[in-house]
Amino acid sequence: MSSVPAPAPAVDPGLPDLHRAVTGWYDVAARDLPWRDPDCSPWGVMVSEFMLQQTPVVRVLPVWRAWLQRWPHPADLAAASTGDAVRAWGRLGYPRRALRLHAAAVEITERHGGRVPAGHDELLALPGVGAYTAAAIAVFAFGDRQVVVDTNIRRVQARVVSGRALPSRSLTAAETRLAERLMPEDDALAVRWNQAVMELGAVVCTARSPRCEQCPVRHACAWVAAGRPEPAEAPRGQSWHGTDRQVRGAVLAVLRAGRDPVPEPHLTGPVDVATGTGLAPEPLRALDALHGLDAPQEQRRRALDGLIQDGLAVRGPAGISLPG
DNA sequence: TAGCCGTGGTT
DNA sequence: TAACCAAGGCT
Numbered sequence: 001m002s003s004v005p006a007p008a009p010a011v012d013p014g015l016p017d018l019h020r021a022v023t024g025w026y027d028v029a030a031r032d033l034p035w036r037d038p039d040c041s042p043w044g045v046m047v048s049e050f051m052l053q054q055t056p057v058v059r060v061l062p063v064w065r066a067w068l069q070r071w072p073h074p075a076d077l078a079a080a081s082t083g084d085a086v087r088a089w090g091r092l093g094y095p096r097r098a099l100r101l102h103a104a105a106v107e108i109t110e111r112h113g114g115r116v117p118a119g120h121d122e123l124l125a126l127p128g129v130g131a132y133t134a135a136a137i138a139v140f141a142f143g144d145r146q147v148v149v150d151t152n153i154r155r156v157q158a159r160v161v162s163g164r165a166l167p168s169r170s171l172t173a174a175e176t177r178l179a180e181r182l183m184p185e186d187d188a189l190a191v192r193w194n195q196a197v198m199e200l201g202a203v204v205c206t207a208r209s210p211r212c213e214q215c216p217v218r219h220a221c222a223w224v225a226a227g228r229p230e231p232a233e234a235p236r237g238q239s240w241h242g243t244d245r246q247v248r249g250a251v252l253a254v255l256r257a258g259r260d261p262v263p264e265p266h267l268t269g270p271v272d273v274a275t276g277t278g279l280a281p282e283p284l285r286a287l288d289a290l291h292g293l294d295a296p297q298e299q300r301r302r303a304l305d306g307l308i309q310d311g312l313a314v315r316g317p318a319g320i321s322l323p324g
Numbered sequence: 325t326a327g328c329c330g331t332g333g334t335t
Numbered sequence: 336t337a338a339c340c341a342a343g344g345c346t
Binding site for chain 1: 325326328329330331332333334335
C-alpha cells in the first residue's frame with residue numbers, strides 16, 4: 001500500500017456540498033418536461049435530444065408531442081418518408097436534423113431490432129448523434145454514469161469553478177476532464193447532477209442576464225467572488241440578414257407549406273413569375289416571403305441546389321418538392 | 325478547426 | 336433594434 005502514489009487531490013473537498021446544493025435546488029425548481037417523465041421511452045428522450053440541439057425548450061415542446069404521437073417508435077418514423085419528417089419538423093430550424101433523426105430511426109430499425117441502443121458507442125454511431133447527444137441519451141434514457149458536457153454545463157463550470165464569465169468558443173479537453181472530476185460517483189446521483197447543472201445553466205446561470213440571486217451556489221461561485229468580470233473574448237455573432245441561410249430557409253418554407261411540387265422558376269426565377277401560379281394560399285404566402293427577401297436569382301438558385309444536395313428537396317417533372 | 329446549417333424569442 | 340443566443344453535428 002505504501003508504494004501506491006497518493007491519488008490526485010480532489011477538485012474541492014466540498015464537492016458533496018456542491019452536489020447537494022445543486023441537486024437539492026433541482027428537486028424544487030426543475031421544470032416539468034415530458035421527456036423527464038420516468039415513463040418516457042428512450043425513443044422519446046432521443047427525439048427530444050435531437051430537437052433540443054440549438055433549439056429552446058419552449059419551441060420544442062409542441063413539436064415533440066406531435067412527433068411522438070405520430071411516430072411512437074423508431075420503426076414508425078423509419079416507415080415514413082423523409083419529406084414527412086421534414087414537414088413535421090416544422091419551424092424548429094436546422095431541418096437536416098429531421099433527416100438525421102429519420103436516418104437514425106432507419107438504422108435502429110434495421111440494426112438494433114427497433115430499440116434505441118443503450119451503449120454510448122452504438123449511440124455515437126447513429127446519424128446526428130455526437131458526443132453530447134450520445135452521452136445525454138445514455139444518461140437520461142438509461143441511467144448511465146456518463147459525462148455530459150453541453151453549453152449550459154460548460155457555462156456553469158466556467159463561472160462556478162473557473163471564475164470566467166463564459167467558456168471558450170469550442171469545447172476543450174480540460175472542460176471535459178473537469179466535468180468528470182465534478183461528477184458524483186454514485187450512478188443515480190450522477191444522472192441527477194448532470195440534469196441539475198444543465199437546468200441551472202438553462203434557467204439561472206444564463207448567458208446574458210444570470211439570476212445570481214436565485215443561484216444555490218452563488219456563495220461558492222468563483223465568478224461572483226471575482227466580481228463578475230466581463231467575458232474575455234467578444235461573441236462571434238451569427239450573421240443572418242441577406243445570407244444564404246436565410247434564403248435557404250425561405251425556399252424550404254415554400255416547399256414545407258404545401259404538398260404539390262413548386263415549379264422551379266417560381267423559386268429561382270424573376271419575381272413576377274410568382275404571381276397567379278395556382279399555388280395554394282399557404283405556399284403562395286411563403287413564396288411571397290421568399291421574394292420579399294429580394295435575394296438575387298443566383299442566390300436563390302444556390303440555396304435550392306444546396307437543399308437538393310442535402311436531400312431536403314427533390315427535383316421532379318412538375319417542379320421542386322420535399323422528398324418522397 | 326472554423327464555418328456552415330434555421331428560427332424566433334430576449335436583451 | 337441589431338445582436339445575441341439556444342440540451343450540437345458534420346465536414
